[in-house]
Amino acid sequence: MIEVNGIRKRYGDFVAVDDVSFSAGAGEVIGFLGPNGAGKTTTMRILTGFLPATDGTASIAGHDIHKAPLEARRATGYLPESPPVYPEMEVRSYLTYVSKLKDVPRAKRREAVDRALERCGLTDVDRRPIGQLSKGYRQRVGIAQAIVHEPQVLILDEPTVGLDPNQILEIRELLASLAASKDGETGHTIVLSTHILAEVEALCRRVILIRQGKKVLDQPLDEITRDGGSLEAVFARLTLRGDVGDEVASGSDAETGAEG
Ligand SMILES: Nc1ncnc2c1ncn2[C@@H]1O[C@H](COP(=O)(O)OP(=O)(O)O)[C@@H](O)[C@H]1O
Numbered sequence: 001m002i003e004v005n006g007i008r009k010r011y012g013d014f015v016a017v018d019d020v021s022f023s024a025g026a027g028e029v030i031g032f033l034g035p036n037g038a039g040k041t042t043t044m045r046i047l048t049g050f051l052p053a054t055d056g057t058a059s060i061a062g063h064d065i066h067k068a069p070l071e072a073r074r075a076t077g078y079l080p081e082s083p084p085v086y087p088e089m090e091v092r093s094y095l096t097y098v099s100k101l102k103d104v105p106r107a108k109r110r111e112a113v114d115r116a117l118e119r120c121g122l123t124d125v126d127r128r129p130i131g132q133l134s135k136g137y138r139q140r141v142g143i144a145q146a147i148v149h150e151p152q153v154l155i156l157d158e159p160t161v162g163l164d165p166n167q168i169l170e171i172r173e174l175l176a177s178l179a180a181s182k183d184g185e186t187g188h189t190i191v192l193s194t195h196i197l198a199e200v201e202a203l204c205r206r207v208i209l210i211r212q213g214k215k216v217l218d219q220p221l222d223e224i225t226r227d228g229g230s231l232e233a234v235f236a237r238l239t240l241r242g243d244v245g246d247e248v249a250s251g252s253d254a255e256t257g258a259e260g
């Protein structure tokens with residue numbers, strides 16, 4: 001469903017994403033982890049067509065992101081790190097607007113919006129201006145806009161950042177329902193970035209860890225946690241400065257610590 005081959009992104013001399021490859025099967029939920037500044041958002045922006053890669057290729061649902069960008073984007077729902085804000089807009093109007101942008105045929109828009117509202121628990125607030133909602137509900141709106149055109153793939157960039165513990169659990173349940181197969185159909189294929197490792201343990205079957213733009217781990221979660229291992233320990237071991245030796249990119253501290 002997702003194939004990523006040797007994606008690289010340079011900003012001048014700085015390599016933000018360095019030869020990252022991975023794949024995800026239909027219905028697979030992948031935890032995309034790494035310290036701040038590792039290159040997660042950059043990778044996600046490339047996969048969703050918002051940023052050109054310097055090198056490498058990728059395909060979403062069989063559509064090459066460079067050769068068939070429209071088809072690839074149609075197959076993808078994206079919750080960006082900082083979603084665009086339309087505080088005055090009512091939830092329903094906003095989702096209808098997004099469904100137009102995503103080429104949902106006019107005759108199907110209402111049904112598509114109703115379905116997204118329902119799946120995200122927004123039906124009761126559909127006429128409320130987005131700016132009046134709590135942050136947890138605004139994040140649900142962000143997820144609703146990602147699923148409104150029924151994409152097979154969801155790319156979610158830190159969907160629970162800034163939420164309180166109850167809101168985090170609610171979003172986690174929502175993501176679990178999107179991942180689950182329903183009416184005999186495979187659930188969404190999801191790439192999820194987060195710093196909440198419990199979220200990964202609850203939702204993801206596989207973990208990809210990047211550090212300084214390079215992939216340093218790609219492993220099923222059950223292998224990681226077998227024999228009492230913890231994701232926390234693996235994260236610390238692979239990302240604390242100086243521990244992976246040759247795998248570390250050669251950027252200076254000044255460059256690589258920019259956002260850290
Ligand atoms: N437009 C840009 N120009 C230069 N450097 C950038 C730009 N965008 C991101 N970076 C750098 O690329 C690295 C990866 O950033 P990002 O993908 O946002 O990491 P993450 O999402 O893992 O925190 C960081 O060091 C960041 O400062």
Ligand SMILES: [Mg+2]
Nearest residue numbers: 040041042081
């Ligand atoms: Mg980021």
